[in-house]
Amino acid sequence: MANQGITRRRLLQVSASGIVTTTVLGGGLLAPGTAQAKPYNSPFTWISPRGTIEVMDDYPYWVARERGYFGDLGVETAMEPGPSDGTAVVKFLSVGQADIGFPSPGVLSFAANAGMDLVSVFGSGCLDLFNIAFRKGQGVKDLKDLEGKTILLGSAAWQSICDPMFAAVGVNPRLITYVEAGWPTWTTALASGQGDACLAWEGLRADLGAKGLDFDYWLGMRGSPLPSNSLVVRRADLDDPERLDFLKKYLKGWAMGSEFADRNPRAAADIVFKALPTTKANYGPRAGTESLMQIHRTFKGNMASRKGWGEHEIPAWDNFFAILKAIGQSSIDIDAARYVTNDFIEEANDFDKAKVHADADGYALPEDLAAIDMADVEANFYKNVLN
Template sequence: MKKSAMKMKKTFHAFEIVSLLLFAGYLVVPATPLLAQERGQPVPASGAKPLTRVRFALANPIINPGLSFVWIGSHFGWYQREGIDLEIIRTQGPADATQRVAAGQVEFGLPPPAFYVASVASGQDLGLVSVYLLRRQQQYSFAVLQDSPIKALKDLKGKKIGVSSLGDEGVTYVKATRRELKLVDSELQMVPVGAAGAATSSLQTGVVDVLALPGVQYALVEGLGVKLRHLPQPAFAERVFGNEIVTRRDYVAKSPEVVKGLLKGFAMGSAFFVANPKAAIEISFKMFPETVPKGMSLEEAVAGQVAALPPNIATLRFDNKPCKKWGCNSEEDWKAYIEYLGLDLSKTGDVKRFFTNEFIDYANSFDQKAIQDLARNFVLK
C-alpha cells in the first residue's frame, strides 16, 4: 500500500504547479509592444492601432500548452498589430467562463455554448453570441485505466463517471450518452473530480470508475506517462462541435474592430499550431515557464505534450467540412448541437440567433501558406 501511494505521489508531483495555479486568479499573457520587442518578436509599427485591453476567459482552470494557439499570437505580435492587448483569464470551467462573459467581466470566452443555449431554452437570454467556432468536433471522451474491465459503452451502466465539475461540458456529454444508452439517471452517476491530475488520482484510487474529460486535459495526464484507455465514442459524438469564442451581442455592436482583430490573431495562432504543434508548445512553455511540470526537463515536457496532441488537433481541422475557413459556424451543425443537448428547437428558436459569421472572412484574411511555412521552419531562440 505504501509503495502504491509513493508511486502515485511521484506521478502527480508534476501537477503541483497546476494546483498552485488554480488559486492564482489569472495569468496575463505578455502582450505589450515593449515585451514583444524584448523577445525579438514583431511589434506594431509606428502609427499602428492603439492597444485595447481584451480579457479572454478560458473554459478551464489551468494554462494548458495544448491551448497555446490562443496566446501564441501575442508572442509573434499578431494581436498587437490588430490593436489587441490580450489578457488570459482562467476560470473554473465552461459555466464560469460563460457567466463571466455574460456579466461583462471579460470580453470573450472559449466555452462550449451549452450553457447559454440552455438559458435561452429556459426563457433567459444571456445576450451572448458565438463569433468563431474553434472545435469542429467535440473533444470529450470516456477513459479508464489500462486494466479496467470496462471495454464498451454498455459497460458504463451502474458506474461512477468523473467529470471536472458539475458545471463542465462533460456533464452534457455524459447526459447525452445516458440518453443514447437509454439509462436512467441513477444508472450513470456523475462525480466532480477536478481537472487533469486530480481527476486521474480519483480514477486510480477507485473514487470513480471512468473519466469524462476533454482531450486537452487527457493530454496533460498522458504527457506525464499515465496510461489510459479510451472507450469508443457514442454515435452522436461525430456530429457535435465543441468550444466557441463567445462574446456579448452589445459588445459586437460597440467594438466590431476589436472582434475582427481578436479573431484574426486567433486564426493565425491556430494555423501555426496545426502546422507545427511542437513549436507552439515550445513557445507556450517559454511564455509560461512555470507550467513545465516539476521533475521534467523542458524537452521531456514538450515531447509528452506533443505525443498526446493528435486528438486535440483533429478537433480543429475542417478538411471534411463544407466551410473551409477558420471559425465558421453552420446552421446544420447548430441544429445537431441542440439535439445533442436534449433541447427542443421550438424552445430555442431560430438557431441563427446563436452565431454570426460576420467576421470570419476578416479572420481568414492572412497568408496561410506564409504562416505554415513560418511554423514548419520555426526554431525557438
C-alpha cells in the same frame, strides 16, 4: 503568474447568486448588483472556462501574440484564468467584466436559458474534445455498455457535459451514476479502483499518460456528433463599429495562430512554453506537444469540408441544442442561428497562408523539441483508443 499578455491582475469572483464582482488590485470591490463594464480602453480580455491558463489549449492566442498576427492590437489583448466555475465565463461576459470567452456549448445554452444575449463567433471546437477514460482492459467501444455503471467527475457540474454526449450516442443518461471525485483527483480515483470510468478530454489525455496514468479511452472526436468550446462575445458588441473592427482583427489572429500550429506543432508548443514556463515544467516537451496536437485535431476537424478555421457546423449545434431540450437540460428551444454565427469566418481566414507557413517552417526549435520523433508521435497518437 507567467502570463505576459495580462497588464493587470484581477481577482475574479462569482457569488452563490451568480452576481459577478471584481477586485482590481489597487482598486475597489464592486458591490453585488453594481457590476460595470470595463472601460473601453481596457485590455480586450479573453476568459478561461477552466480556472487556469497553464495548459496547451490556448495555443492559437499565444502563437498569434508572439508572431504579431494580431496586427496593431498588440498588448491590448489579455487572458484571464477566471474562476473554476464553468458558468463563470458567460456570467463575466454578460456583465462586461470580460470581452470574449471560451465556454462549452452546454454553458452557452445555460446563458441562453438565463437570458444572456451572447453569440458564438468562432467555432474553435469543431469536434467533441471530451473523452471517457477507463482502467486498462476495462473499457468499452459502445457507450451503451455504461448504462448502470458509475462515472467519476472532477465536479458535479460536469454532468452537464456527459449527459448530452451520452444521449447523442443513444445512451440513457438517467441510467448513469455520477460520483464527484474532486478536482484534480478524479483521475487518480479511477486509477485506484473507484468507479467504472471517468470524464476526460483531448490534451488531458497526453498529460495523464506522461504522469503514468495509463488509461484506455473512448474518444469524443471519433464517436460523438457534438461540437465543443467556441469563442463567444456579447451580441451588443457586434453593433459597435470600433469594437467590431477590433474583433475581426482578433479572430484573424486566432485563425493564423491555428494555421501556424497545424504546420509546425512543435513550434507552437515552444511558443506556449515561452509564454507559460510553468506549463512546460508540468508537461515536458513531448507531452506538451502531444497535448497541443490532440486539442488541435478537435479544433481542425475535416478542413476539406470547412470554409476555414472557426467555422461552426450549424447542424451539429442544432442537434446539440435539440438534445439538451430532450433530456431536460434546457428549458427552452434554442435556435442555433441566434446564438451561433459564421459571419466572421471568411474574413478571419483571409490571410497570407504562404507567409504563415514560411513563419512556421523557419521557426528555430530548441534542442529538446527538435529531438522529438514526430513519426513516433504520429504512430502512437491513437494508442489506447478503443473506438
